[in-house]
Amino acid sequence: MTATSTPSPKQIDSSCRLPLFTLFSGAAVWLVMSCVFGIAASMTFHKPDIFAECTVGTYGRAYPAWSHLLVYGFAIPSGLGVGLWLLARLGRVEVAKPFVISIGAKLWHAGVLVGLVGIMNGQTSGYEWFELPRYAAVILLLAFMLMAIWAFVTYSRRNEESLYPSQWFTLASLFWFPWIFSTTILLLQFFPVRGVVQSSVAWWFAGNLLNVWLTLSGLAATFYLLPKLTNRPLQSHYLALFVFWTVLIFGTWTGIPMHSPLPAWMSTLSSAAAVMMIVPMLALASVVFLTTIGAKTACGGGLLCFSKFGVLSFNLATLAAAIAACPAIARITDFTWFNHGHTTLRLYGFFAMTMFAAIYYILPKVSGVEICPRRIKGHFWVAMPGALLLAVPMIIGGIKQGLKLADMSAPFLDSTKVAMLGFRIGTLGEVLIAIGALIFLANVLLSIISHYRVIAKSAIADATAKQPTEVRL
Amino acid sequence: MNADPKSSCSETTEGEPTATMTPMPVWLVALMVSLLFLSAWYFDLYGGWFESKVFSPYVSVADVQRFQPKTGGIADTVARGKKLFADNCAVCHMETGVGNPANGCPPLIDSEWVKSPTATRIAMLISKGLSGPITVNGKVYNTGVMLAVGDSLPGSEAEKAEKIAAIATYVRFQFGKITVETKTAQVQAVRESIKDRTANFTEEELLKAEP
Numbered sequence: 001m002t003a004t005s006t007p008s009p010k011q012i013d014s015s016c017r018l019p020l021f022t023l024f025s026g027a028a029v030w031l032v033m034s035c036v037f038g039i040a041a042s043m044t045f046h047k048p049d050i051f052a053e054c055t056v057g058t059y060g061r062a063y064p065a066w067s068h069l070l071v072y073g074f075a076i077p078s079g080l081g082v083g084l085w086l087l088a089r090l091g092r093v094e095v096a097k098p099f100v101i102s103i104g105a106k107l108w109h110a111g112v113l114v115g116l117v118g119i120m121n122g123q124t125s126g127y128e129w130f131e132l133p134r135y136a137a138v139i140l141l142l143a144f145m146l147m148a149i150w151a152f153v154t155y156s157r158r159n160e161e162s163l164y165p166s167q168w169f170t171l172a173s174l175f176w177f178p179w180i181f182s183t184t185i186l187l188l189q190f191f192p193v194r195g196v197v198q199s200s201v202a203w204w205f206a207g208n209l210l211n212v213w214l215t216l217s218g219l220a221a222t223f224y225l226l227p228k229l230t231n232r233p234l235q236s237h238y239l240a241l242f243v244f245w246t247v248l249i250f251g252t253w254t255g256i257p258m259h260s261p262l263p264a265w266m267s268t269l270s271s272a273a274a275v276m277m278i279v280p281m282l283a284l285a286s287v288v289f290l291t292t293i294g295a296k297t298a299c300g301g302g303l304l305c306f307s308k309f310g311v312l313s314f315n316l317a318t319l320a321a322a323i324a325a326c327p328a329i330a331r332i333t334d335f336t337w338f339n340h341g342h343t344t345l346r347l348y349g350f351f352a353m354t355m356f357a358a359i360y361y362i363l364p365k366v367s368g369v370e371i372c373p374r375r376i377k378g379h380f381w382v383a384m385p386g387a388l389l390l391a392v393p394m395i396i397g398g399i400k401q402g403l404k405l406a407d408m409s410a411p412f413l414d415s416t417k418v419a420m421l422g423f424r425i426g427t428l429g430e431v432l433i434a435i436g437a438l439i440f441l442a443n444v445l446l447s448i449i450s451h452y453r454v455i456a457k458s459a460i461a462d463a464t465a466k467q468p469t470e471v472r473l
Numbered sequence: 474m475n476a477d478p479k480s481s482c483s484e485t486t487e488g489e490p491t492a493t494m495t496p497m498p499v500w501l502v503a504l505m506v507s508l509l510f511l512s513a514w515y516f517d518l519y520g521g522w523f524e525s526k527v528f529s530p531y532v533s534v535a536d537v538q539r540f541q542p543k544t545g546g547i548a549d550t551v552a553r554g555k556k557l558f559a560d561n562c563a564v565c566h567m568e569t570g571v572g573n574p575a576n577g578c579p580p581l582i583d584s585e586w587v588k589s590p591t592a593t594r595i596a597m598l599i600s601k602g603l604s605g606p607i608t609v610n611g612k613v614y615n616t617g618v619m620l621a622v623g624d625s626l627p628g629s630e631a632e633k634a635e636k637i638a639a640i641a642t643y644v645r646f647q648f649g650k651i652t653v654e655t656k657t658a659q660v661q662a663v664r665e666s667i668k669d670r671t672a673n674f675t676e677e678e679l680l681k682a683e684p
Binding site: 089090092160164165224227228233234235236237238239240242246258259260261262263264265267268269272273275276278279282283286290327 | 489490491492493494495496497498501504505508509511512515516519520521522523524525526527528529530531532
């Protein structure tokens, strides 16, 4: 490996430009759309017949659309984009076939759109976190493979031999998603298994998607950003390795609720795994603590804030899941809004915030145009309370709902009524998140547009500068 | 806007981040091992050891069996007899044992023929069938012919006897509330004594065999 064969960071960034622009802009648009459906679903709790005349706004379609767009529209493309940039930067190599990857990204977004139309037509698969109909699922799988293959080729062509933790996480995420997604497509949509086995497959998929894939992709970004933003080395290589293996080993068993209608060993193993997730959680907390302590960097609503809040949310959500796996507590919290609450915290608090930090970090390098720090701070101070206001009332409402459900003398309707306050506060959180998403969309689009405007300006400047010389000659 | 990629809020150093090679803290490994131990213990207590019959909140096969209805030890034979009865007898006597009086088919419920002290009569009846009228609970049923259902059961002689015993056990348990199992050996002995007979029995002959 010679110095001439290693491209400069600037060259690497510009090789990422096309796929990253496609992935990030699409992700931002889908995030805003998902918030619209989230608010629509949330309005049902204020006025149940609000969408009585409009099928697409009813809860049964708005809620699947929300989760579909949030996970497949926003989370996966942004995670992939960040991962691609990390593989290129850390490997000191230009992205292989950026054009093909951007085609894959467009195909992915088209698949998300097809899935959305399917859900709007009432063709949802009916499995939570796997709502998309099968024709859309196949498009997404193909698009992911197309992008993942070239991301892997980028990795294998790297000039830097030694690996940084972010690379393991990104690589694992490239393989994990096709595995769980294709298995689920086959077992639920092409050769459907029978009876409650369907639920176990769907829960397994949701557990792997939310607790493994999002963690892998999110922590890849966290482990890159923290040392860069605090200007300190990551503490340490072995702790990060420990987080990596424990997330893979324990995370993949999670997802099956304790009182599910499945043989006891499945839910028992799953709840034991949820408790074991405390190990990577503490390891991650140690990494973050040891890396950032004593750092002179002020947070002040900037990127470090996003990243730290992401880690905090990850820890809170993991802790809540572990607590809810204890038999005495699961009796109350199972099949209430509690579990949905900490899943929301994981999605909005951990994953989305980490991705915002990573995208705000990467995009200026790729586009060559800085994003005004004020707009980043504004986003943080809207999105952070939004995530908390959405998740925390739902967690508390879930506990109240579970206590009422366990009370034999209370009528069933009471159990839903006590959770209502949580939902109504949650609407406020949803609105704040939507405002944050709009700021994010504006930031991403302005950055991309400014990039092309700068190019156009310099082209015009070149042309006008050349003209006189030509005339003189 | 500033076209310079140098950013004041994000980038503090050039170059890629590095990780220190500080060893793993021991407490974390100790914690993982102890949590693994607790998880294994927890699984041992609640997991039912991969038994597909055990569902939460039950924890083992023994636990599940404790909650099964108690039948006094003949449950398996009764269950087998129930299936055979449904296949061979229920056409006339009905699944519920009420019979079909309009066609001369007597009920089995609380019938003295079913509740006889030994199962000799019922074994003969099932084996060779019945011709002519029969009195059940003081009412005469003008049975034409009950076929030799027992003889026409599929299988060897030993299998026929076992099946007849199961049917007799079920009928006597279900319709006569008799919780004594009819043994295959008993049926075999009865069938041995009537093995050369081809005609159906009559009411009179049956009463002679077991008054």
